Amino acid sequence: MSINARPILVIGGGIAGMTAAVEAAEVGHRVILVEKEAYLGGRVMRTHRYFPKMCPPACGFEINTRRLRQNSRITVHTLATVEEITGHAGNFKARIRVRPRYVTGTPSLDGAIADQLESERDNEFNLGLGRTKALYLPHEMAWPPLHVIDREALSDADAAKLQEACPAGAIDLDMADEELEVKVGAVVVATGWRPYDAARLDHLGYGRCANVVTNVMLERLAARDGPTGGKILRPSDGDPPRNVAFVQCAGSRDENHLPYCSAVCCMGSLKHVRYLREQDPEIRATVFYIDIRTTGRLEKFYQDMLDDEHVTFLKGKVAQVDEDAATGNLQLDVEDTLSRETLHPEFDLVVLATGIVPNTADQPLPGDLAYDEYGFVTGDGATAGVFAAGCATGPCDVSSATKEATGAALGAIQSMYGGD
Numbered sequence: 001m002s003i004n005a006r007p008i009l010v011i012g013g014g015i016a017g018m019t020a021a022v023e024a025a026e027v028g029h030r031v032i033l034v035e036k037e038a039y040l041g042g043r044v045m046r047t048h049r050y051f052p053k054m055c056p057p058a059c060g061f062e063i064n065t066r067r068l069r070q071n072s073r074i075t076v077h078t079l080a081t082v083e084e085i086t087g088h089a090g091n092f093k094a095r096i097r098v099r100p101r102y103v104t105g106t107p108s109l110d111g112a113i114a115d116q117l118e119s120e121r122d123n124e125f126n127l128g129l130g131r132t133k134a135l136y137l138p139h140e141m142a143w144p145p146l147h148v149i150d151r152e153a154l155s156d157a158d159a160a161k162l163q164e165a166c167p168a169g170a171i172d173l174d175m176a177d178e179e180l181e182v183k184v185g186a187v188v189v190a191t192g193w194r195p196y197d198a199a200r201l202d203h204l205g206y207g208r209c210a211n212v213v214t215n216v217m218l219e220r221l222a223a224r225d226g227p228t229g230g231k232i233l234r235p236s237d238g239d240p241p242r243n244v245a246f247v248q249c250a251g252s253r254d255e256n257h258l259p260y261c262s263a264v265c266c267m268g269s270l271k272h273v274r275y276l277r278e279q280d281p282e283i284r285a286t287v288f289y290i291d292i293r294t295t296g297r298l299e300k301f302y303q304d305m306l307d308d309e310h311v312t313f314l315k316g317k318v319a320q321v322d323e324d325a326a327t328g329n330l331q332l333d334v335e336d337t338l339s340r341e342t343l344h345p346e347f348d349l350v351v352l353a354t355g356i357v358p359n360t361a362d363q364p365l366p367g368d369l370a371y372d373e374y375g376f377v378t379g380d381g382a383t384a385g386v387f388a389a390g391c392a393t394g395p396c397d398v399s400s401a402t403k404e405a406t407g408a409a410l411g412a413i414q415s416m417y418g419g420d
């Protein structure tokens with residue numbers, strides 16, 4: 001049974017947005033889900049496995065896409081953004097812009113055609129680690145399971161090749177932006193996060209030293225469908241690392257960068273240590289931290305790791321990372337806060353635990369939304385009829401994001417009925 005109210009507009013199709021959409025739809029509400037990328041799932045899809053259960057992201061994602069596919073009350077627009085929102089609770093008007101995919105979906109396309117192309121682009125799903133053809137599937141689990149064409153990267157010769165090789169109607173290289181206007185009763189903002197720009201952490205060697213990578217890059221290096229087929233290797237020479245440093249709070253809790261704690265980086269790094277220990281039982285890891293923040297049941301993950309003699313926890317903030325040009329190894333400058341000793345240990349790979357920046361930090365959404373000083377959306381219904389969930393409201397893990405999304409869906413539903 002469908003409830004006869006205006007649909008709920010959900011902006012952002014990560015775990016928070018997908019959850020809000022299916023929860024609202026499963027109690028009978030129509031939902032319009034708008035996602036700016038070509039696929040749903042958000043950042044979680046780029047992790048190799050996710051804590052606390054360490055399952056691959058495909059597990060939860062499959063359940064969510066099944067719920068979504070089975071529910072005719074949900075309309076999904078990928079490659080789409082909301083350009084304008086006007087009106088008030090119960091009666092909003094939103095203008096949505098849908099960018100062209102250039103692949104129609106009907107008839108379906110044989111992805112092997114991409115092998116015939118010369119044109120390539122950076123693989124943004126793998127954070128620029130590696131390239132894809134200009135006709136590509138964003139990732140193995142992509143939903144909708146449709147290829148995309150990067151029109152700018154596609155040469156004229158390859159465009160002609162595709163026109164000839166694809167079944168009639170499968171691609172449309174003249175596809176243009178589409179604008180839709182929808183009337184909705186409430187809005188859920190779930191636009192998530194992006195990693196803090198490590199290029200601003202020159203002192204920690206990112207961009208200067210080949211073997212300094214970020215936590216999000218490590219997820220892709222560990223992933224079976226990532227650039228190294230799931231083997232964590234040093235970017236400089238492709239060798240497996242033997243001795244790895246984790247630099248916690250890389251830019252976080254720092255007035256010059258991100259003053260706040262990103263909540264998940266400690267657990268993220270502990271998880272990464274586990275990836276490495278599973279890859280090589282002899283590997284050594286040292287975690288440089290200010291304090292380890294693993295709350296609630298996540299504390300056990302940390303406590304278990306304290307027993308591992310291959311893993312060292314050293315309380316101290318890393319001040320500088322430099323490269324030995326001959327070996328590509330990294331030397332750290334760090335003060336051991338407990339002994340007050342200055343240390344210069346050497347590692348063959350350094351992983352920076354960069355923090356979480358809201359996607360709305362420099363790109364506020366249309367409409368009258370409230371933000372905190374860092375650009376996170378205040379998700380407390382400060383704007384009547386608008387609710388927010390997940391990392392759009394502050395750094396959080398998947399479990400918190402889904403709970404908040406369920407709350408936001410309920411808030412959105414209640415706001416449409418007004419009063420008591």
Ligand SMILES: Cc1cc2nc3c(=O)[nH]c(=O)nc-3n(C[C@H](O)[C@H](O)[C@H](O)COP(=O)(O)OP(=O)(O)OC[C@H]3O[C@@H](n4cnc5c(N)ncnc54)[C@H](O)[C@@H]3O)c2cc1C
Nearest residue numbers: 012014015016036042043050051192193390391396397398
């Ligand atoms: C290194 C690292 C490892 C992590 N590992 C774990 C883990 O193991 N377990 C765990 O529980 N958590 C983990 N997290 C946290 C996890 O990534 C977040 O909890 C999760 O991504 C939050 O989901 P979200 O939907 O709020 O945001 P996102 O995943 O960022 O999804 C937001 C979606 O909104 C879309 N979007 C953005 N702007 C717009 C717009 N204007 N219009 C339309 N769409 C838009 C984005 O494209 C994206 O699809 C990790 C975080 C880090 C940094």
